[in-house]
Amino acid sequence: MRKLVIGTRGSALALWQAHYIQDRLLQECGVESSLEIIKTKGDKILDVPLAKIGGKGLFTKELEEKLLTKEIDLAVHSLKDVPVDLPESLALACITEREDVRDCFVSYKYPDFNALAQNARVGTTSLRRSMQLKARRADIACLSLRGNIQTRLNKLESGEFDAIILAYAGLKRLGIAHIPHIVPLSTTEMIPAMGQAALGIECREDDEDLRAVLETLACQRTALCTQAEREFIKVLDGGCQVPIGVHCKLLGEIEKGMVQIKAIVGMPDGSKILQESISASAQEANIAAKELAHILIKQGAREVLEQAQRFFLQS
Numbered sequence: 001m002r003k004l005v006i007g008t009r010g011s012a013l014a015l016w017q018a019h020y021i022q023d024r025l026l027q028e029c030g031v032e033s034s035l036e037i038i039k040t041k042g043d044k045i046l047d048v049p050l051a052k053i054g055g056k057g058l059f060t061k062e063l064e065e066k067l068l069t070k071e072i073d074l075a076v077h078s079l080k081d082v083p084v085d086l087p088e089s090l091a092l093a094c095i096t097e098r099e100d101v102r103d104c105f106v107s108y109k110y111p112d113f114n115a116l117a118q119n120a121r122v123g124t125t126s127l128r129r130s131m132q133l134k135a136r137r138a139d140i141a142c143l144s145l146r147g148n149i150q151t152r153l154n155k156l157e158s159g160e161f162d163a164i165i166l167a168y169a170g171l172k173r174l175g176i177a178h179i180p181h182i183v184p185l186s187t188t189e190m191i192p193a194m195g196q197a198a199l200g201i202e203c204r205e206d207d208e209d210l211r212a213v214l215e216t217l218a219c220q221r222t223a224l225c226t227q228a229e230r231e232f233i234k235v236l237d238g239g240c241q242v243p244i245g246v247h248c249k250l251l252g253e254i255e256k257g258m259v260q261i262k263a264i265v266g267m268p269d270g271s272k273i274l275q276e277s278i279s280a281s282a283q284e285a286n287i288a289a290k291e292l293a294h295i296l297i298k299q300g301a302r303e304v305l306e307q308a309q310r311f312f313l314q315s
Contacts, residue, residue: 001213004033007063007072009043011148013170017199018076020173021096021217029213036072038062042081057083060202064090067204074203074210079195079226082202084234093211094201095226097219099169101197101247103129103190105183106156106171107163112183116140116162123155123164127243127268127312132190133165134270142268149174165190169197191245191264191275194229198222225250225259228285232263235293236301243268243308248289250282257282261292265301267308274299 004025008018018035025031042058057064063075064087079095086092105113116122116137123145124130130142143161145152149170156164156179168184171177201217203210225248232246246263262277276295280288293301 001029001031001209004031004073004210005071006033006035007038007066007075008035009040009059009063010037011043012174013149014076014078016173017078021074021076021199021201024217025213029216031213033073036066038066038072064202067202070204073207074201074214077200077202079198079200080193082195082200084194084230086202089205090202091205091211092200093203094214094218095195095223096199096201096217098222098226099197100172100184101192102168102184102187103165103192103196104168104171105163105181105185106153106166106179107181108157108179109181110163111181113137113163113185113189120162121160123152123161126165126193127308128193128245128264129165129190130268131243131266131270131273131308132245132264134268135266135273136189136270138270149176153179167192167196187247187249187262191262192247194233194244194246195226196247198226220254221250224248224254224282224285228259228261228289231286232261232289232293235290236265236297236305242305244305246289248285250285252282254282259285259288261285261289263292263296265296265304267304268312272304272307274301274304 006018008014022033025033040059040062059081060077066072067075110116119139121141121143123143125144125146133142145164152164201214228248229246244265248259248261251258258279259282260279264275266273274296278288278292
């Protein structure tokens with residue numbers, strides 16, 4: 001295998017992820033590589049909530065363009081950022097083992113979410129998180145929080161927010177543990193985003209040698225679960241900038257195990273929530289995910305998402 005060029009965003013977490021893949025390629029496959037840092041639209045526009053920027057692929061499009069022009073060989077993404085429909089001639093060749101899938105509550109002042117003062121300021125740009133937080137506590141103010149993890153933590157420390165919500169996987173990967181209160185939220189308290197805590201490795205579809213190498217880095221359990229989550233999102237025609245949560249959990253082995261899939265759709269202010277779950281054999285995970293999406297559609301999920309988008313853009 002030739003020496004590869006890995007495309008990555010430039011944040012500390014993105015670089016951790018890229019180095020993780022780089023190290024595995026060398027140690028497990030004997031393949032050398034270099035990194036190329038690429039700024040995406042989502043990295044450049046930091047003063048506007050993501051959902052107001054519009055479009056899909058806010059953190060992937062520029063990397064995909066470099067793949068298509070053969071300036072890089074593979075791109076390392078947080079899987080939750082990867083749209084369910086890829087550009088023609090590109091492929092999601094590998095999904096790595098998932099880290100802790102949970103979101104977490106982070107605060108210097110308050111020990112947990114329930115201890116927050118009335119009208120507390122909670123930072124998150126995620127409509128999915130805002131929806132679930134406001135459904136639990138209508139009084140709290142969910143305020144826009146953009147930037148990489150360290151930027152968000154600096155804003156928390158400076159007192160701009162009483163607490164912030166982050167993906168626990170990012171804190172664990174970067175070894176951040178010095179903040180007094182880091183409290184994981186169970187997937188019952190807050191349903192995660194599609195693909196959260198897994199990495200997706202994208203390359204050109206016709207690069208068969210590279211795809212064969214990348215497949216050796218894949219985690220089949222994680223792939224099964226995250227692909228089911230992506231099927232759910234695809235049926236709803238959603239993305240990572242809309243108020244949708246979905247989580248697939250595999251119980252037992254792939255061959256004979258079961259999956260439990262739970263999902264939530266609603267208004268960013270928590271005023272309306274649709275939530276359902278489904279169980280099926282692991283072999284029928286994708287079928288079950290589609291069925292779950294159709295159950296929510298019958299309950300009005302698409303109309304709720306359209307209303308949520310209008311609500312947010314007007315707010």
